[in-house]
Amino acid sequence: MYVRSVNVENFRHFERAEVDFVYPGMESKPGKDVLSNVTLLVGVNGSGKTSVLKAVGLTILSPLIASSGFRPDYLVRRGEAKVKEAHAVAKSVLHQQDQGRIPFSDEIGEIDSRVTVRRKSDYEVLLNPEWWFSPRRPERRPYNQDGIFEDRSPSYFLLGYGATRRTESDPRNVQKAPKQRSLRYQRIAGLFEDQLALMPLFAWVPELERNSTRLKEVVSLLNSTLPEGTRYRGDVEKDEAVFSHNGIDLPFTALSDGYRTYVGLVADMLYHLHMCCPKKAKLAEMTGTVMVDDIDLHLHPEWQRVVVPNLAKAFPRLQFILTSHSPLVAGTLHSDNVRIIEDGKVRQSEERLHELSADQILVSPYFGHTPPRSPAAQKRLKELAESVADTGDPKRAVEFLKTLAGKGTPTNGPPS
Numbered sequence: 001m002y003v004r005s006v007n008v009e010n011f012r013h014f015e016r017a018e019v020d021f022v023y024p025g026m027e028s029k030p031g032k033d034v035l036s037n038v039t040l041l042v043g044v045n046g047s048g049k050t051s052v053l054k055a056v057g058l059t060i061l062s063p064l065i066a067s068s069g070f071r072p073d074y075l076v077r078r079g080e081a082k083v084k085e086a087h088a089v090a091k092s093v094l095h096q097q098d099q100g101r102i103p104f105s106d107e108i109g110e111i112d113s114r115v116t117v118r119r120k121s122d123y124e125v126l127l128n129p130e131w132w133f134s135p136r137r138p139e140r141r142p143y144n145q146d147g148i149f150e151d152r153s154p155s156y157f158l159l160g161y162g163a164t165r166r167t168e169s170d171p172r173n174v175q176k177a178p179k180q181r182s183l184r185y186q187r188i189a190g191l192f193e194d195q196l197a198l199m200p201l202f203a204w205v206p207e208l209e210r211n212s213t214r215l216k217e218v219v220s221l222l223n224s225t226l227p228e229g230t231r232y233r234g235d236v237e238k239d240e241a242v243f244s245h246n247g248i249d250l251p252f253t254a255l256s257d258g259y260r261t262y263v264g265l266v267a268d269m270l271y272h273l274h275m276c277c278p279k280k281a282k283l284a285e286m287t288g289t290v291m292v293d294d295i296d297l298h299l300h301p302e303w304q305r306v307v308v309p310n311l312a313k314a315f316p317r318l319q320f321i322l323t324s325h326s327p328l329v330a331g332t333l334h335s336d337n338v339r340i341i342e343d344g345k346v347r348q349s350e351e352r353l354h355e356l357s358a359d360q361i362l363v364s365p366y367f368g369h370t371p372p373r374s375p376a377a378q379k380r381l382k383e384l385a386e387s388v389a390d391t392g393d394p395k396r397a398v399e400f401l402k403t404l405a406g407k408g409t410p411t412n413g414p415p416s
Helices: 049-060 171-180 183-189 213-224 257-276 307-314 358-362 375-391 394-404
Strands: 002-011 014-020 038-042 085-095 107-119 124-126 130-135 158-161 230-236 241-245 248-251 288-292 318-323 338-342 345-347
Touching: 002 049, 002 288, 002 318, 014 345, 038 049, 038 307, 049 085, 049 107, 049 158, 049 288, 049 318, 158 183, 158 257, 213 230, 213 257, 213 307, 241 257, 307 318, 375 394
Parallel strands: 038 318, 038 338, 158 288, 288 318
Antiparallel strands: 002 014, 002 085, 085 107, 107 124, 107 130, 230 241, 241 248, 338 345
């Protein structure tokens, strides 16, 4: 399953908006060298990036979301008008996998799913969901009615990760988690709840047979997304996954925040892929949608430059819908991959993006023409420019050029 688009009305920040997504095998293929499985949402804080991810999660899982443990809260747009309902409709592409069959890549049709949230006096409720199926091959059933949303079914594979991510470290909590709510909802619950933890490697990797094909695939996929010099060995010792970091063996908890956040994310993805993927199939063959809020969370700029391409390459049949505030992340993509959310609207820019520097991207429409320098530095440059224009002083002109190049007198230093 891939999500083609989502249309929202009176949903959180949005009065009305539609977002289309890039996905593998789409009819109107992206341009040359464009990652065919990545959509990046950019916009200022509060623009609605996370709301788009939430809308996708609720619509795709609409048949079971009301009984999954989810409780709607502030999904209906607030404002001067007394809006009583919020609506979201997602259009998705279905595959053989969504019948629980292989080959996973064989496309069988499309489906529209709709969810409505009604606001009452001081709380919100979900109304009955609606689905419409438009088959491309009428002779085939679109999906099995029975068991379609079982926890281990590969049908409608969907993951969603919020911007608050941590990996569970207590084995006792791992054992309790599955009993608390539907696993299908747990896979997107991080978009709605901050306290949930990701599945740690120590909780499931030991169940894989030593030297098995599945274990080797898990290790290979995880390592392919990590920076050079850091590798997972495939070992678990005393409830700790062991990594080799710059030649030193370290337990997971001894890694930096950036590594733990990112490794925890990929490990959780692999866990759910493993749960749903038939034994004789490969994890990398799975289709589905993965949404990640703030993909660059805690990552050094050097890592931000490769994180998205590495993920897209490691999992070419997964569709990634991501958000980020990093121009370095955006610079690894093309304009076809990026959607700008601004003033309650979603648009795509045709301006060049790929291969631009971080400074160039910041001052582009993708990041709202944000100056790359601090306000104090901007003020200093403006004052120097005005001084040169007013006096024609060559010393001031030289100082302006030096400051522009980062070699001038510090802002708090004496004037030259």
